[in-house]
Structures are given as C-alpha cells and as structure tokens.
Amino acid sequence: MARRRHQPAPVEGLEQLCAAKEVLVSTGSGGVGKTTTAAAVGATAAAQMGIKVLVLTVDPARRLANALGMERFGNVETRVPHEAFVAAGADPQGELWAAMLDTKQSWDDLIRLHAPDAATRDAILANPLYQNITGKFVQSHDYVAMERLYEIHTSGRYDLIVVDTPPTRNAVDFLDAPERMADFFSSKLLRWLIAPYSSRVVGFASKPFYSVADRILGTQFLEDIAEFFMLFQTMYDGFVERARAVTELMGSNQTSFLVVSTLEVAPAREAEYFLELLSARRHHVGALVLNKVLPEVLLDRDGTRSAKALAKRSPELADALTGGLGLDADVRHVSHVLGEIGDRYLDYQVVAAREAEQRKELSEVPDLVLSVPYFTDDIHSLERLLNLGEQLW
Amino acid sequence: MTGPGPSPGLLDRRLLFVTGKGGVGKTSVASALGMLAAQHGKRTLVCQVDAKGDLSDFFGVGPLAFTPTDVRAGLSAMSMDTEESLKEYLRLQLKVPLLSRIGPLARTFDFIATAAPGVKEILTVGKLTWEVRENHYDLVVVDASATGHVVGQLGSPVAINDLVKVGLVRNQTDWMIDILTDPARTGVVVVTMPEEMPVSETLELIERLEDETDIDVASVIVNRVLPELFGRGEETIFDRLCEPDARELLGAEVGSGVEAVLAGAQLAVSLRRSRVPHLERLRDGLPDGLPVLYLPFLFSRSHGVRATAQIAESLGEELGF
Numbered sequence: 001m002a003r004r005r006h007q008p009a010p011v012e013g014l015e016q017l018c019a020a021k022e023v024l025v026s027t028g029s030g031g032v033g034k035t036t037t038a039a040a041v042g043a044t045a046a047a048q049m050g051i052k053v054l055v056l057t058v059d060p061a062r063r064l065a066n067a068l069g070m071e072r073f074g075n076v077e078t079r080v081p082h083e084a085f086v087a088a089g090a091d092p093q094g095e096l097w098a099a100m101l102d103t104k105q106s107w108d109d110l111i112r113l114h115a116p117d118a119a120t121r122d123a124i125l126a127n128p129l130y131q132n133i134t135g136k137f138v139q140s141h142d143y144v145a146m147e148r149l150y151e152i153h154t155s156g157r158y159d160l161i162v163v164d165t166p167p168t169r170n171a172v173d174f175l176d177a178p179e180r181m182a183d184f185f186s187s188k189l190l191r192w193l194i195a196p197y198s199s200r201v202v203g204f205a206s207k208p209f210y211s212v213a214d215r216i217l218g219t220q221f222l223e224d225i226a227e228f229f230m231l232f233q234t235m236y237d238g239f240v241e242r243a244r245a246v247t248e249l250m251g252s253n254q255t256s257f258l259v260v261s262t263l264e265v266a267p268a269r270e271a272e273y274f275l276e277l278l279s280a281r282r283h284h285v286g287a288l289v290l291n292k293v294l295p296e297v298l299l300d301r302d303g304t305r306s307a308k309a310l311a312k313r314s315p316e317l318a319d320a321l322t323g324g325l326g327l328d329a330d331v332r333h334v335s336h337v338l339g340e341i342g343d344r345y346l347d348y349q350v351v352a353a354r355e356a357e358q359r360k361e362l363s364e365v366p367d368l369v370l371s372v373p374y375f376t377d378d379i380h381s382l383e384r385l386l387n388l389g390e391q392l393w
Numbered sequence: 394m395t396g397p398g399p400s401p402g403l404l405d406r407r408l409l410f411v412t413g414k415g416g417v418g419k420t421s422v423a424s425a426l427g428m429l430a431a432q433h434g435k436r437t438l439v440c441q442v443d444a445k446g447d448l449s450d451f452f453g454v455g456p457l458a459f460t461p462t463d464v465r466a467g468l469s470a471m472s473m474d475t476e477e478s479l480k481e482y483l484r485l486q487l488k489v490p491l492l493s494r495i496g497p498l499a500r501t502f503d504f505i506a507t508a509a510p511g512v513k514e515i516l517t518v519g520k521l522t523w524e525v526r527e528n529h530y531d532l533v534v535v536d537a538s539a540t541g542h543v544v545g546q547l548g549s550p551v552a553i554n555d556l557v558k559v560g561l562v563r564n565q566t567d568w569m570i571d572i573l574t575d576p577a578r579t580g581v582v583v584v585t586m587p588e589e590m591p592v593s594e595t596l597e598l599i600e601r602l603e604d605e606t607d608i609d610v611a612s613v614i615v616n617r618v619l620p621e622l623f624g625r626g627e628e629t630i631f632d633r634l635c636e637p638d639a640r641e642l643l644g645a646e647v648g649s650g651v652e653a654v655l656a657g658a659q660l661a662v663s664l665r666r667s668r669v670p671h672l673e674r675l676r677d678g679l680p681d682g683l684p685v686l687y688l689p690f691l692f693s694r695s696h697g698v699r700a701t702a703q704i705a706e707s708l709g710e711e712l713g714f
Contacts (some may be wrong), residue, residue: 030414030415031414031415031591262416269447294660295660297657300650300653302648302649302650303653303657306649306651306654307654309648310647310654317643321639324642325639327633334630337622337634341634342654344657344658345654348660348661351692354694
C-alpha cells in the first residue's frame with residue numbers, strides 16, 4: 001500500500017472528503033461516467049452541505065446540461081436555479097454552479113487577461129496559427145483546463161470545485177500540462193529556433209536544421225510559427241508562475257482525486273495505472289468510484305446450482321410447470337424460457353465474477369471505494385443526479 | 394458517401410480507420426478485423442495510433458514497435474511513433490543523406506510537432522497511406538484516434554495543403570489525399586455500442602466526416618449487443634414464472650437459488666430492453682445504405698487473443714463469410 005503524505009486519517013465518506021477539500025478532480029478513461037459522477041458529487045454537496053459548489057466540466061452531453069436545468073453549458077459560470085432543485089424534490093442548503101470548458105474561448109480570455117499590451121494581444125489573436133494550436137491540440141485543452149481551474153480557485157468564489165478532466169487517454173497528460181507548457185516557454189530550444197527569425201541571422205550551428213525544415217515545411221510557414229512564439233514569449237513569466245502554482249495546488253492538501261472507472265477490462269486497467277501513478281506522485285486519492293457494477297445476486301452459489309438445473313432440465317420442468325401453474329402456453333416455449341433464464345444467469349455470472357476479482361485488485365490503494373449499480377438508463381434529470389449522489393454519499 | 398457503383402466489401406478496401414468513442418471496444422474490433430482479413434489470405438497490418446494503446450494484448454504478444462511484428466500468419470502489428478515516421482520519411486522521401494547533421498532530432502521534433510499544426514497527424518496518416526501505396530500489405534487496419542480527434546487526423550493532409558503553400562510536404566500531401574478519398578481503397582469504420590453517448594457521438598462523427606472530409610464511411614459496427622432472451626410471446630411466460638406460486642414450484646424443483654436466477658434474468662431483460670431505443674436512434678440517424686454490423690456481447694472470462702478470435706468469428710458471420 002502506498003504511503004500518503006496528507007490525510008493521516010482514512011477518508012470515511014464522500015461528505016467528509018467534500019468538506020475537507022477545495023478541489024476534487026474526477027479522472028478516468030472515456031465512457032466510464034466521469035462527467036456524470038462529477039456532476040452528481042457537486043450537486044449533492046451543494047444540496048446537503050450548504051456550500052457553494054462549481055462543477056467545471058469539459059464536454060457534457062446535452063441531456064446532462066438539461067439535468068442541471070440548463071439549455072446548454074457555457075464557458076461562463078452559471079448557477080443551477082434553486083427551483084430546479086425544488087422541482088427535483090430537494091431543498092438545497094447551498095448553491096450549485098456549472099461551467100463548461102470551451103477551449104478556444106478560454107484561450108482567448110487567457111490572452112486578453114495576460115497580454116502585456118493591446119498590440120500584442122491583437123497580434124496573437126490574429127495570428128493564423130493561434131487558432132490551430134489552441135483549437136486542435138489535445139494538450140492545449142489540458143493546459144487551459146488547468147489555467148481555468150487555477151483562476152477560479154484563486155478567485156475564492158467557491159467552497160468546492162469539482163473538475164471533470166478532458167477525455168484524454170492518458171490522464172497524466174492533464175497533470176503534466178502546466179509544467180510542460182512552462183518548460184516549453186522556457187526552453188532554450190525555443191529561443192534557438194526563434195533566434196534566426198528575430199535577428200534575421202541564421203546561426204551557424206542551426207543551419208542544417210533550418211535547411212531541412214525549410215525544405216519540408218517552407219520558409220513562410222516557419223516564420224509564422226516563429227512570430228507566434230515570439231509574441232507568446234512576452235507572457236512567459238506569467239505562464240511559468242501560474243504553471244508552478246497550479247502544479248502546487250494539485251499536490252496540496254486542498255486537492256483530492258476521484259478515480260472513476262467501470263470494472264470492464266480496459267477502463268479498469270487504466271484506473272489501476274492511474275491509482276498507482278497518483279500514489280507515486282503523492283497526490284491524494286479521495287475515492288475510487290466504480291460505475292456500472294453488476295449486482296452481487298449474480299454471484300450467488302445457490303443461484304449457480306439452480307441455473308444449471310434449469311438449463312439442463314428445462315423440457316422436463318416445462319412439462320411440470322405448464323400443468324402445475326395452468327399455463328396457457330406451448331410447452332416448448334416454456335422450456336425455452338426456462339433454459340434461457342438458466343443460461344443467461346450463468347453467462348452474466350462469468351462477467352460478474354471477473355468484475356468482482358477486478359474490484360478486489362483495484363480496492364487495494366484507495367481508502368474509499370464506492371460502487372454504483374448498473375443503471376439501465378442514462379441520467380438526465382437533477383433528481384437522478386441527486387439520487388446517484390446519495391448512493392455515493 | 395460512395396460514388397457510383399456498389400461499395401467494395403469491407404475487407405476488399407486497402408486502408409480502414411477504426412474509430413469510436415472511448416470505451417466501445419475500438420481496439421478489439423480493429424484487431425479482430427485484422428485477424429479475419431489474415432485468415433482470408435490477406436497480408437494485413439494492424440497499426441495502433443495511440444502510443445498508450447493495448448493492441449498487443451489483443452494479439453497476446455509483447456510490446457509493439459514502429460517496425461511491424463509478425464503476430465500470426467499473414468498478420469503484422471505495429472505501434473505508431475511519429476518521430477520514427479519522420480525519420481523514415483526523411484530517409485526514404487527526401488533522401489536526407491546524413492541524419493546526424495540534422496542535429497538533435499529528438500529534441501527538435503517535439504518542438505516542431507507541438508508548434509506546427511497537424512505535423513503528428515500527417516506523419517501518422519502519411520506512414521499509413523505510404524504502406525498502401527507501396528503495396529506492402531493488402532489491408533492496413535488502423536486502430537485510430539477516438540471520435541473527438543479522428544476528423545482532425547484524417548483531415549490533416551488537406552489542412553497542411555492549406556497551410557503550407559510550398560515545400561516538399563506540399564508535394565507529398567497530394568498522393569495521400571488521393572488514397573484517402575478513394576472509397577475503393579479507404580474507409581472509416583465507426584465502432585459504437587447501444588448506449589446514449591456512443592450513439593450520439595457516432596451520429597455526430599459521421600455527419601462531420603461527411604461535411605468536413607471526402608473520406609468514405611465504410612461501416613458502422615455495433616459492439617456488445619446484448620442477447621434477446623425471449624422470443625415472441627415468451628415474455629408473458631417469464632412474467633408468470635416470476636409470480637410467487639411459480640417461484641415456489643420452481644424452487645422445489647431446482648433449489649432456492651432460483652430467486653437469484655430470476656433476479657438475474659430480470660436484470661438481463663431490462664438491460665437488453667434499455668438498449669433498444671438507442672439501437673433505433675442509431676438506425677434512424679444513419680445515412681441510407683450504410684452497412685451496419687452487429688457484434689454480440691462476449692460473456693467470457695478472457696480478454697486476450699481468445700476474445701479477439703471470437704470477435705473475428707462473429708465479424709466473419711456478419712460479413713457473410
């Protein structure tokens with residue numbers, strides 16, 4: 001078991017976690033219910049604890065936005081109306097706010113906020129590469145999510161911020177994004193690359209590289225890149241400083257991570273990897289949330305015996321039952337139903353047994369392991385979100 | 394969509410990009426497609442684009458590299474590495490004589506790849522189309538990026554064409570675009586499953602592919618379809634069996650575990666039922682004539698090469714082999 005720096009006492013429940021922390025980061029691979037979990041935790045914390053909560057999400061399903069009583073999330077923080085809670089049968093003590101991360105919009109805001117002067121600001125916003133880089137790169141999503149989180153956290157506007165991480169395959173990218181961005185801006189390499197374009201003198205050492213790069217990409221293109229990064233250089237100090245601050249926040253005792261997963265093979269492996277990594281980096285893992293967990297009734301040993309008997313003896317049982325119950329049905333259909341019930345139980349048992357094993361392995365690291373049963377439908381109402389939250393509480 | 398004439402059979406194409414929302418089983422379908430093609434005598438390459446992917450697990454082999462590994466007869470697998478792809482490109486295409494002269498490529502590469510839009514994407518797509526152009530394989534199956542990024546990846550040659558007006562890259566993108574936009578050679582396979590988000594993303598992706606690229610969508614594969622338990626009229630029998638007197642009778646015959654079995658069956662029925670509207674929404678939303686294949690949920694312990702073989706078998710049945 002990994003040693004943890006903070007939190008000498010084990011976390012006993014989500015409420016305790018929400019009370020002790022200022023930032024909860026929801027992580028996990030795609031399709032495991034990360035966004036829904038973040039929303040449910042945020043909504044429940046607001047309803048039950050009387051605190052002001054922000055759920056900062058990345059790309060919510062429209063119906064999830066609707067569940068929070070909104071047409072669509074915007075980049076601007078918006079309060080989920082009190083009436084929406086009342087309509088969902090809750091009497092919230094606190095406030096729930098929600099915002100979506102619009103990468104492009106957030107980058108533009110960032111430039112507007114930190115550009116040293118209006119000329120630099122306009123030049124960056126007008127640079128042809130700017131849109132490409134800010135809009136299309138996964139890394140830029142990660143980075144700007146961190147910037148946004150940092151800005152909101154330092155504003156002190158909320159008691160608790162629940163962050164849904166971007167859908168990267170590699171959750172580590174998210175954590176490393178600020179540092180990588182800072183490295184990038186401070187790298188000698190960048191200066192070396194920009195130098196010839198700013199001085200118009202191609203240095204001797206870098207000549208072969210440029211000739212190759214020019215042949216591949218064309219000179220104009222490289223010049224555009226250089227201009228873009230020279231403009232960005234002006235904001236270098238701010239980037240490095242904020243990157244350091246947000247990295248510190250992630251590692252501080254104000255922040256905890258929720259690792260969300262299902263017990264399917266691939267997501268569970270990802271979760272395992274991420275749990276190990278968070279521990280190794282001494283981040284605080286508040287809870288492991290397991291979604292879509294098959295019910296324990298599928299692991300029943302007596303069930304196995306009965307299912308096998310049903311599958312094996314279905315024709316004979318069908319005869320007895322059709323008579324005994326006065327069933328108005330073809331005996332062959334009754335037999336098929338009985339056989340099917342037995343076979344499917346055994347099928348699902350194989351999956352449930354594998355998942356139970358997986359659960360045991362995953363549960364070794366975190367203090368708190370929370371299971372959410374297999375819902376047969378997606379969650380589209382605040383009521384259902386609160387319902388889910390209560391199950392986790 | 395495709396031009397005049399019928400679409401070629403899925404495995405008769407030369408380059409298949411397999412994509413889908415995270416968690417739908419994209420990699421297992423890509424490996425099964427590769428396995429099936431190899432079984433039918435095609436020299437096949439399966440390439441994982443995501444470096445952190447786990448394609449090797451699906452073939453039960455060790456870690457994959459940029460240089461393809463033979464995983465079974467007629468089937469090779471590789472892992473995309475854009476830096477290696479750049480080196481290969483420089484060597485083969487530009488005939489750059491002395492690599493050492495370029496300087497510390499590893500360090501500069503990161504910069505260029507991060508700074509210049511689409512470089513990583515073009516090096517990926519370029520390598521794959523190159524394998525097709527050079528006839529190294531009959532079929533290249535790509536375990537491509539997830540739905541969010543695949544349009545950018547596939548559109549990268551066109552994007553580069555727009556950005557880079559001169560230079561050797563510009564000359565290279567033309568033949569890549571030729572291969573990519575030829576429905577006889579290239580197709581996108583969208584993997585999904587009958588749940589809300591995967592279906593929504595699938596419909597959005599197909600719309601985007603049609604609006605923003607000229608690349609043909611070859612097929613939609615619906616993965617993990619749960620079995621229908623009962624035939625026509627049998628559900629009433631099941632409901633009757635769940636009533637107390639029937640439970641008692643059944644319990645006397647097969648033991649007290651029957652309660653668990655009935656609970657399990659009810660779960661199976663409601664899980665199956667909950668998927669139906671999503672399947673319907675998918676069918677209604679897809680363009681006419683786009684082939685849809687269905688793969689059953691695998692109730693299996695294993696998830697390695699054995700599972701891949703099972704999926705390949707189901708795929709073969711769906712494709713009429």
